[in-house]
Amino acid sequence: MARATSDLLLIFIFLISLPIASPSSTDSFVFGGCTQQKYAPDSPYESNINSLLTSLVNSATYSSYNNYTIMGSSPQDVVYGLFQCRGDLSMPDCATCVARAVSQLGSLCSQTCGGAVQLQGCYVKYDNTTFLGVEDKTVVLKKCGPSIGYDTDAMSVRDAVMAGLARAGGPHRAGGSGEVQGLAQCVGDLSLGQCQDCLSEAISRLKTDCGTGVYGDMFLAKCYARYSTGGAHVYTKTHNGKPFLNFSTYHSCSDKSINESEKTFAIIIGLLAGVALIIIFLTFIRKVFGGSGKI
Ligand SMILES: *[C@@H]1O[C@H](CO)[C@@H](O)[C@H](O)[C@H]1NC(C)=O
Ligand SMILES: *[C@@H]1O[C@H](CO)[C@@H](O)[C@H](O)[C@H]1NC(C)=O
Ligand SMILES: *[C@@H]1O[C@H](CO)[C@@H](O)[C@H](O)[C@H]1NC(C)=O
Numbered sequence: 001m002a003r004a005t006s007d008l009l010l011i012f013i014f015l016i017s018l019p020i021a022s023p024s025s026t027d028s029f030v031f032g033g034c035t036q037q038k039y040a041p042d043s044p045y046e047s048n049i050n051s052l053l054t055s056l057v058n059s060a061t062y063s064s065y066n067n068y069t070i071m072g073s074s075p076q077d078v079v080y081g082l083f084q085c086r087g088d089l090s091m092p093d094c095a096t097c098v099a100r101a102v103s104q105l106g107s108l109c110s111q112t113c114g115g116a117v118q119l120q121g122c123y124v125k126y127d128n129t130t131f132l133g134v135e136d137k138t139v140v141l142k143k144c145g146p147s148i149g150y151d152t153d154a155m156s157v158r159d160a161v162m163a164g165l166a167r168a169g170g171p172h173r174a175g176g177s178g179e180v181q182g183l184a185q186c187v188g189d190l191s192l193g194q195c196q197d198c199l200s201e202a203i204s205r206l207k208t209d210c211g212t213g214v215y216g217d218m219f220l221a222k223c224y225a226r227y228s229t230g231g232a233h234v235y236t237k238t239h240n241g242k243p244f245l246n247f248s249t250y251h252s253c254s255d256k257s258i259n260e261s262e263k264t265f266a267i268i269i270g271l272l273a274g275v276a277l278i279i280i281f282l283t284f285i286r287k288v289f290g291g292s293g294k295i
Pocket of ligand 3: 075076078128129130
């Protein structure tokens with residue numbers, strides 16, 4: 001009974017948090033995932049995660065990429081983490097995005113040993129295994145738009161734009177021609193060579209897997225490539241699919257049992273969300289009725 005209630009609350013939070021908590025497109029959700037294993041509440045690992053996430057949020061005010069390793073008193077409590085903002089984001093937008101990603105991690109991956117969230121404008125990940133500097137071309141999320149049909153012109157422009165991205169150097173690449181836009185981004189812990197290798201893979205998979213789709217998204221574990229054609233403006237779309245991330249290759253941190261505080265956390269968040277809804281509703285009412293000079 002209590003279990004079902006907290007699950008319902010979580011679903012509710014997830015549904016309402018998309019339109020309300022994501023006012024701008026750079027902050028909107030793309031995917032997220034958590035490890036299965038949970039850590040014990042009030043453990044040293046938990047406080048390490050908290051200081052890691054705080055460091056990431058602070059660091060995003062002056063940098064578009066950074067990594068941290070938080071050492072515990074015991075080797076089991078070490079936690080690694082990083083964030084990467086999309087290369088074209090301004091510093092304030094990067095900071096806002098990372099703060100939002102960290103807060104989504106808190107609700108999505110409550111007390112899990114590892115977790116990652118990709119928003120349109122930034123990526124945040126933490127875990128107890130070393131993934132810093134390790135190239136990883138696992139497909140995490142693939143989304144292909146409906147087929148364009150026989151518009152071979154559009155597809156040859158798409159291919160040319162993607163070839164341009166593959167040739168361009170650096171961790172952030174953007175290009176466009178006519179109605180086609182392309183975007184590619186590596187996570188900053190990769191070397192230039194690793195980044196090039198990862199993006200080559202993402203771009204070639206995009207072409208083979210998405211075929212003649214009006215848009216394509218290929219998110220690998222350490223880089224992504226995307227394109228959109230014509231009206232299919234994928235960069236401003238809000239993701240409405242299920243969050244999914246492949247964590248199957250991960251080790252896990254201490255396998256202590258989950259306790260009640262997980263539910264308490266969900267209920268508190270649910271109450272806060274409820275209060276926020278009421279405030280928004282009242283503001284709305286005041287706007288509608290206040291505007292006419294009467295109430
Ligand atoms: C992690 O951050 C440190 C300090 O900023 C830096 O020296 C190191 O190169 C970074 N490592 C990776 C893999 O990005
Ligand atoms: C997750 O990754 C592992 C190892 O790369 C792979 O064997 C497995 O098929 C992947 N699972 C999914 C659902 O993609
Ligand atoms: C992660 O945590 C688990 C359980 O405590 C441990 O067995 C594993 O070695 C840890 N991984 C690393 C890289 O420390």
